[in-house]
Amino acid sequence: MLKKADNQILTQVGEGTPMGNLLRRFWMPVLLEEEICDPDGPPVRVRILGEDLVAFKNTDGKIGIIDAHCPHRRAGMFFGRNEECGLRCVYHGWKFDVDGNCVDMPSEPEETDFKQKVKIKSYPALEKAGAVWIYMGPPELKPEFPDFEWAHLPKERLIVTKRLTECNWVQALEGGLDSSHISYLHRNLEDLKPQAIKKKDNLSVNYAANDRHPVFFIDETKYGHRISARRNANADDYYWRITQFMVPFHTLIPPQIKTGRDSDKHSYAGHVWLPIDDEKCWTFSFNCNPSRELDEQEQEIYHPRTGMWGPIDENYIPLANKANDYLISREVQKDYNYTGITGIPNQDAAVQESMGLICDRTNERLGTSDKAIIAFRKRLLKMAKELEKGIEPSEASMNDAYNIRSATYLANKEISITDGSEWLTKIK
Known part of the structure; x- marks a missing residue:
């Protein structure tokens, strides 16, 4: 028998929950390698710990896992163009690299520095042992990958x-x-x-x-x-x-x-x-x-x-x-x-x-x-x-x-x- 409050702590994993915060301190598998095998291939939807994300492999073969929604007007990044080392939102062309930096903002004047002020939520990711793994905790606490x-x-x-x-x-x-x-x-x-x-x-x-x-x-x-x-x-x-x-x-x-x-x-x-x-x-x-x-x-x-x-x-x-x-x-x-x-x-x-x-x-x-x-x-x-x-x-x-x-x-x-x-x- 478990108290109701403890059962809620144990089972609720959303952002800001006690268990959700704990699990985010560890590396987690989110995809099989076969789901995201090609550079510049189609983005893949990811839902983990109640968060909706999108994963992509860029031109150089690096994995990016970012917010499912563009920070501009919240359009879906799943429909984005994966090209030239970034994922570009098809709504207004904003483009983000695997670290969440906005590297192109063609809908804004060239002289503006607005793109330097915009990032999309992103998480560290790596390929290991046939799977794609993600770390969602505080960046300064990111651990080494477990020695399985x-x-x-x-x-x-x-x-x-x-x-x-x-x-x-x-x-x-x-x-x-x-x-x-x-x-x-x-x-x-x-x-x-x-x-x-x-x-x-x-x-x-x-x-x-x-x-x-x-x-x-x-x-x-x-x-x-x-x-x-x-x-x-x-x-x-x-x-x-x-x-x-x-x-x-x-x-x-x-x-x-x-x-x-x-x-x-x-x-x-x-x-x-x-x-x-x-x-x-x-x-x-x-x-x-x-x-x-x-x-x-x-x-x-x-x-x-x-x-x-x-x-x-x-x-x-x-x-x-x-x-x-x-x-x-x-x-x-x-x-x-x-x-x-x-x-x-x-x-x-x-x-x-x-x-x-x-x-x-x-x-x-x-x-x-x-x-x-x-x-x-x-x-x-x-x-x-x-x-x-x-x-x-x-x-x-x-x-x-x-x-x-x-x-x-x-x-x-x-x-x-x-x-x-x-x-x-x-x-x-």
Whole structure:
């Protein structure tokens, strides 16, 4: 249960709100590189944290993200001409560079210096790891880009996707912190049968099906939380899933393992839950293998349009969505899987979006399996309230602390959780 006032702080992200101010202190992905790939190409609409913006790549290949409206008469810059290192408003020809400077004002007399007095709102942007990122906080506090492991990988080892999620960012992100729901929401009915649990070809499925009430351990770290879910594997071993939460909206999901006692060679996925406004968010997924190129099967699984995070349309809207009940089949639910919905992200979306655009957390009843969610809320609320008092988030400047990974592994029951999880989640 959460107080109404705290729920509002947690979920409201507009300009000037406590959480909106906090999120603006961090680099955020807003577009895939494929959306803005050509210099002097068409401008792209961007809505983030309740602000309407326009992104463009200038003649020199630099990214500009500026106000969606010209400061002259508020005409839409989306219709502008992207040419000669600037975006020109088609109403009166005013032209702006990537830093928001007015570099041409042909509707004014040449002798006037008016263009020197006019700027359009602009934000720093960069291309990194298959996405375009933006920083919207105070210029003097702009941090270095976080040292994510996947941000250094060649394109052969990384696939980046995004999809629209039709609810507030908090309830979407909280689904990524919840390791207990995999024993139910994402299960095939066959996996729950005793004979299936004895299979040896997919350890992750076996252990999640065999022990459906994991024990959680939450370690507070300088980057966020290390969330360890422990299940019984056999008489000697525990099965561990280590999820990472990185302040303020990043999660790393543990990989599935089919053989062996660790997950060093297995691919894993990270998510960024990026608020569009208070009622919608983008779910960015960074799918990678740090030690090798993604194989043909993985490329098919992670395909941006048709893979496991899809299928999606040309606007990154899932084809299975709230309007069509996520294409639920009651026959499939009866005979094949737990939900009757095909696809892990569609199953997640169905339950997350069913809570409403903004979940009313005053009516919740949280249990022991919700430790990670409780810890997340406390930390974000504390950070937002401290920022209101003038205390800047130290996490924003700890870029090297984000160089971690998630993990899935077996460990002898004598191994302590701290030794096991820290060792396996450090970047070697």
